[in-house]
Amino acid sequence: MKIVVLMKQVPDTWGDRRLDTSTGWVDRASSDPVIDEINERALEAALTVAESAKDAEVVVMTMAPGDVSESLKKALAMGCDSAVHICDDSLAGADAGLTAAVIAAAVRAQDADLVFAGNESTDGRGGLVPAMIAEYLGLPHLGTLGDIVVDGSTVRGVRRIDGGTQAVHASLPAVISVNESNPDARFPSFKGIMGAKKKPVVTLALADLDVTAPAGRSAVLSTTVRPARSAGTVVTDDGTAAEQLADFLVSNRLV
């Protein structure tokens, strides 16, 4: 069984995250890049599935500008067998549609049985790319999945949906996106860290892939920074404060 795990490097949520106001893109220089936590859970889930399968191979894949070697090294140290880094200056500012088209082309070349992704990144929070990749590949997609079990040629799990849960399954090959109920990532062992140095990391440019780019593209028209938060209205309760607050919530459409 071959498994591809998609990984996104994002600004650390513990730092101050910024947008570049001239492009509207994430300002990746202003904060420390880390593997998005949900992708660590995807890695853990994929490695757990791989351990219980015979002859399983796990490939970690990322599309990112610049240096992602530390993040890939961590994934390899956790137990992935190899890494693919899609890196091309012409992909700067790629929207969800183009990103999915490029990753789908790279996944297709891997001939994977299972693709693991996080359900949404902490920076973009779009939650679109896994479903888009599934559509490109003509595969079923189980989104926002937990309790993941692979049984022969079927993957099963429980989706988190608004107001409940849904037990679902799909035949392999399939794309799944994991939710936060999946276990935390394992710590790389010393042996894993040493072994990671010898594992292959392939860097691909756009020209190496057979990409069918979408015609429609999104463009950011403007980006504005919210001014530093300052104190608003403060009233001392004289018996009418609750009514004033209710009016405030209604006029701001918050109830």
Place this chain on the structure above:
Amino acid sequence: MTTVLALVELTESGALASGAASTLAAAAKIGNPIAIVVASPGKGKNVAADLGALGAAQVVVAESSTVATALVTPSVDALDAAIDAHKADAVFLPNSGDGREIAGRLAVRRRTTVLVDAVDVAKGKNVLIATHSVFGGGFTTTSEITGGIPIVTVRQGAAADRPVAGKPTVSTVAVESTSSSGVIDSTETLASDSTRPELRGAERVVSGGRGLGSAEKFALVEQLADTLGAAVGASRAAVDAGFVAPSLQVGQTGVTVSPQLYVALGISGAIQHRAGMQTADTIVAINKDPDAAIFQVSDFGIVGDVFTVVPQLIAAIEAKR
């Protein structure tokens, strides 16, 4: 006239899902909204009147025999067909879990992309411009799609004027679905006491602090949360005092939230706590200490007793509905 499609989702019991109003309201700002309801044969027509009240000019019930078992794809097929049938200029969907997956698949099929989690929309030269609130409201961006039909997911509860209610025309079409899809084995709706939204990612949060005094009195926080449809959170002080479970802690060492509305009850607003919530779009605080740091970051603050103000607030909100 610009024609726009608005996908509306149904709950397990067949009623309109909560994202329907904001999706239709956004669609109506751009053009003539056609509500698309994807349902099992014979079901779905009963929400037509409700959709009219929300501003739908036309309701199309797309009947699919696989909607209960095939994950997401029947809605993709229905919208794909409806774009051609109605010569639609844009498609709106709720920014729900399923809504985003449907939007993503539809965009790939139509060789376009998605403007995700719009909090507002306006007419533009490329049909429309969407407004987004990024990094918990720290930044506001506007975006458009060029070269393809715009597909927009609308934040549930996003601010938009309610369109004029009307009596929509209702038609039914059959959806042929042959897409490769996941299979739904069963769906479980959470019991009413746990339908409260999850703290992480919640659009509204009501948190309580040490000022609540005890675990029993913390119920006041839950009552206001349920009135607002909000998740429940707590300060570290309330967690350390044993009022609630650690999983509800908002702050640097707990959960970081960026909701549209954050209500802090009896919370002093230590930096530990502020680090986890100060990117909320709107912050409301009630605290009896006029010098509490929470008032420095709140949009609306009340210096008063939570046990007096909150019950009045619940009554006032309910009276305004």
